[in-house]
Amino acid sequence: MQHPKKKINLAMSVLDLVMVNTGGSPSQSMRNSLDLARHVERWGYNRYWLAEHHNIKGIASAATSVLIGFIAGGTSTIRVGSGGIMLPNHSPLVIAEQFGTLESLYPGRIELGLGRAPGTDRLTAMALRRGGLDESEEDFPNSVEELMSYLTPQTTGTDVRATPGEGLNIPIWLLGSSIFSAQLAAEWGLPFAFASHFAPAHLESAINIYRERFQPSKTLQEPYIMAAVNVFAADTDEEANRLFTSVQLMALGMIRRNHGLLQPPVSNMDDLWDQLEKYAVGERLKYSFVGGPAKIKNGLESFLNQTQVDEIMGVSHIYDHTARLRSFEILSLI
Structure with missing residues (x-):
């Protein structure tokens, strides 16, 4: 198989929801995630x-901090983090302690991406936040x-401290699918990640606002934007198109309010x-790259x-684990 001769000069990373297959289990999905992480680490992913x-x-990544520890513990160099922690579901102190613990165990490798959506339905959000939905x-x-x-x-003295956590250099990202977090990330001089893999509508406006309003900080001197996109790469265009139907079925289920495996x-x-x-x-999956190496x-x-x-x-979100590995291998060579 022929790969494009000149590689794209761009950092590549992975976002994993730990999808559970029909006939599979959360346990198997987690083991597959660790195997993928080990492979992409060798392939040079960031x-x-x-x-x-x-x-x-169909998603087994609810206990996100626990899984970050699992992946970081099974790898050695790749940075591991949250894309993201949905902060309204949690006490900020608890998240500081959890990620302080992770950073203490795996120094220099942990990242904390934060989102403001609940990552679930309203009833479940209420169950997560025992005090109700007070946060706006x-x-x-x-x-x-x-x-x-x-x-x-x-x-200075304070009555509440994160131990571990205090004083640790944990990179914080703001995540978003609209312009709200783009504005905030720009104001605070933080890196920004956009969820264009499922919410493409506001990508360009969010990028423009972030760049126009960016204020340098101790954390970041220049704007830094990462975009999440769907990638379904295979040795042929035909095989990639076939693999892509799994995520099309998933998106169709969401439209029909049927979240399955x-x-x-x-x-x-x-x-x-x-x-x-x-x-x-098609609109939901607008930023999807599907095909063989040249098309990708x-x-x-x-x-x-x-x-x-x-x-x-x-x-x-590729059903067959071996095919998913191959997709990320091809992407690493693009």
Whole structure:
């Protein structure tokens, strides 16, 4: 098989939701995630992030901090973090302690990406937050500030401290699928990651706002943007298109409010959706790169010319583990 001769000069990373396959189990999915992390570490990927979701049958990454420890403990050099921790579900102090513990165990390798969505439905969000849904959109910046204060060195006396956590240099990212977190990340001089793999509509506006309003900080002197995109790479375009039907089925289930396990690929989607559903799935998965090496490279080059992002985070909900490994291997060679 021929790979493109000139590689794209861009950092590549991985976002993993620890998808559970039909006929599989959360345990097997977690073991597969560790195997993937070990492979992408060897292939030169920059970071491996796990995402917090709750009450979704096909996603096994609810206990995100625990899984970060599992992945970091089974690898040696790749950075491991959250993409992200949904901060409204948690006490900032608890997150500071959890990530302080992780950073103490795996120094220099832990990253904390923060989001303001619950990562679940309203009823589950209430169950997660025993005090109810009191936190509003306006409270998110205050919670981030509180969390950051626990991680900075304390020069004056305080009654509440994160131990471990205080004084540790844990990189903090803000995550978003709209312009809200882009504005906040710019104001505070933090790196920004956009969830364009499932929410493409506001990518360009969020990038523009972040760059225009960015204020240098001790953390970051220049804007830094990472975009999450779907990548389904295979040795041929035909095989990649077949693999892609698993995520199309997943998106179709979300539109129909039916969150199930990850389905095996099918030969023909037209028997399974109507034209409106096909359009809706296509819009949701707009930033998906599907094909053999040459097609993936051309698609990513066009995306980079359009967005000028600093890093790509690949999301690959591929049913077969071996095929998923191959997809990330091909991406590493692009």
